[in-house]
Amino acid sequence: MVLSGDACQNVRMRVLVLGGYGLIGGEIIRRLRADDFVVIGLGRSQALGRRAAPDIDWITADIAKLRTPEAWAPHLLGVDAVVNASGALQDGARDDLQALQADAIAALVTACERTAVQHFVQISAPGSTHAADTTFLRSKAAGDDALRASSLSYVIFKPG
Numbered sequence: 235m236v237l238s239g240d241a242c243q244n245v246r247m248r249v250l251v252l253g254g255y256g257l258i259g260g261e262i263i264r265r266l267r268a269d270d271f272v273v274i275g276l277g278r279s280q281a282l283g284r285r286a287a288p289d290i291d292w293i294t295a296d297i298a299k300l301r302t303p304e305a306w307a308p309h310l311l312g313v314d315a316v317v318n319a320s321g322a323l324q325d326g327a328r329d330d331l332q333a334l335q336a337d338a339i340a341a342l343v344t345a346c347e348r349t350a351v352q353h354f355v356q357i358s359a360p361g362s363t364h365a366a367d368t369t370f371l372r373s374k375a376a377g378d379d380a381l382r383a384s385s386l387s388y389v390i391f392k393p394g
Contacts, residue, residue, distance in 0.1 A: 248272040250313045252297060253320030255279075255286035258357055258393070262317055263287050276309060298333035306345035315353035316346060321374070331369045336376035343380045354386045360394040
């Protein structure tokens with residue numbers, strides 16, 4: 235996709251996709267590439283990323299450990315938009331849902347506001363509210379709320 239307007243002719247939007255080698259993230263990356271966006275993937279395993287989408291650049295990072303805007307800042311250089319397709323269904327040895335889906339996303343939103351990132355797409359979940367019965371849905375709701383309270387242009391999808 236080419237941005238519109240005389241000043242933006244031939245400028246391709248750079249999109250950072252979190253969780254890009256997952257079920258939803260992989261499809262998002264394929265579509266963005268087909269539409270000629272510059273795509274950067276971010277995930278815990280560069281090897282998995284390269285297998286899933288070898289034609290894009292990959293950043294290796296554990297999202298749950300990026301809980302400050304300063305931790306996110308280096309990953310946002312030159313990025314115009316973020317798509318968050320990351321997540322986990324339950325707490326476990328590798329996953330802390332509060333850190334991953336709430337704290338890190340709130341820090342990312344703040345980091346986006348402090349940089350040139352203007353657009354954010356959040357893949358959430360139906361039923362994500364603070365009164366939900368599961369940590370998964372409550373932590374998704376917290377991430378959604380951080381985005382709603384921001385100055386960013388955003389969309390929150392709740393596929394079901």
